[in-house]
Amino acid sequence: MASASNTASNTAAFVIIHRDKIGTPDRVFSYEEGEATYVLVAINICRELLNHNKSQEALAEMAEIVREKHPRAWYENLNNAEIVKEFIQVVLNTFPWVFVDDSFDNPNFTGCHYRRKYEGDFADSQGICLNGPRIRDMCTAAKQAKESKDPKTHQQYRTFIFLFAITLFHELGHVFITFLSRDDHSTPEELNALGIHERGQSEAGASLEALVFGGTVVHARDDAYDNCQPGAPHLIRAENGLQIPEQIVDEFVQCNFKLPFVTSDPPISVPLKQIGESYNAPPLSDPMDPETYPMLRKLVKKHVSNPFNFAELEKLEPSTSTRSKVQVGRQSVLAQKVLRPDLAIKVVE
DSSP: OBOSSSOOOSEEEOOEEEEOTTSOEEEEOOTTSHHHHHHHHHHHHHHHHHTBHHHHHHHHHHHHHHHHHOOSSTTTTSOHHHHHHHHHHHHHHSOOEEEEETTOOOTTOOEEOOOOOOSSOOTTTOEEEEEHHHHHHHHHHHHHHHTOOOHHHHHHHHHHHHHHHHHHHHHHHHHHHHHHHTTSSOOOTTSBTTBSSSOSSOOHHHHHHHHHHSSEEEEEOOTTSOTTSOOEEEEEOSSOEEEOOHHHHHHHHTTOOOSSOOOOSSOOOSOOOOSSSOOOOOOSOOTTOTTTOTTHHHHHGGGTTOEEEGGGGGGOSSOOOOOOOEEEETTSGGGGTSSOTTSOEEEEO
């Protein structure tokens, strides 16, 4: 159930920028281009997810950890719920600039946020980089789904949308720390892939995922497909990893969020396979750095007030709508319909 405290406007302005193989931002996408269209589908899901009670509770918990470390800050007269409300409203009003970044060469590294100074307005100050080659894989999957009635083809497309909606949400976890800290301090160790309160390598995006989804989401190689696949989504927890059923993915991309995720049985007992071979990480350069890329703001100046109507996505083909069944074994707890009686279950002998 979504909270009524913040409203995701049907119309908002976004800036989606192409970044070439050496990292130079070279043009702004029009909303009609495939890369931008499907990124906007993922953004729309991410915006709706922010309004879910579970997301707001998670952000409030993260805010409390930061407050304990840095009590005297701009937010000292606000409670955690007020901080979260302000953050979500800023995101809904001025979503960070999104870069479709061709300098990524690791298919398993789908996005990043470069920490930079923030002074109260995301416009022109915060960005999220998405893996450009993987975005084009998503566009290819969408094209194939348009031309095919094969359910597997449509499932691949929906899984790509799921992948990038989760990626954007993860990166907003990092943006939230920037929002709180004004980039004056780092992420506390208590915010990591274990959720909160357990010390580990600080990772705000993974912490947000763990609190909302019940673990961190990774996409493992499916041997039935080539390297252009979205991969099979799994939920990784401290004690195990489990595959996320297709119906959970399908409901998620329709903004029908059931949180935390229910996973399939049994736990994965072998290491998950990566998509593709071993690759380098993205280059450590911030595309919004005005000294490195002085022409960026001139490039986007005429686009920053260009509104996009999210109602247009309702007519988009291929649709993300589906009602496929979850296939499970007879001994699965899902087969008993105890945890999730609403799921459409197909028991496979």
